[in-house]
Amino acid sequence: MSGPGDVPPEILDRLRAICGRLPEAYEEPAWIGVRWRIRKRTIAHVYIPDADRFSVYAPYLVDGEAPTVMTFRVPLDDLLGLTAGGFPFFRAGWGHNVAAVVLGDHTDWTEIAELVTDSYCEMAPKFLAARVT
Secondary structure, three states, X not given: OOOHHHOOHHHHHHHHHHHOOOOOEEEEEOOOOEEEEEOOEEEXXXXXXXXXXXXXXXXXXXOOEOOEEEEEEOOHHHHHHHHHOOOOEEEOOOOOOEEEEEEOOOOOHHHHHXXXXXXXXXXXXXXXXXXXX
């Protein structure tokens, strides 16, 4: 299992800046990695998976090392389009509207900010989602 310290600090810093702008969102350690939540609902979860235990991550190894992965919620209408193109996106192995992305040097952080914001709007109460610009 990975802990909060295992996620590269530069990735955590970028996600903290994105999630910190979302009304009432908060960060907490998860059973693996770090997650951001609104109320009791997770909007983004970043971690380094055990690719030996969970084969879904095996195709995303980077130089033999497990990738840094973020899961998030996606409106159902957008899920297939987002994940159909393959790397860096794929469908998480759980949940009906959960996608995952491999984060790294290739990451488009503007796109990640939009996806995390959309995830927030999927999970937040309507009155909080309405405050997001």
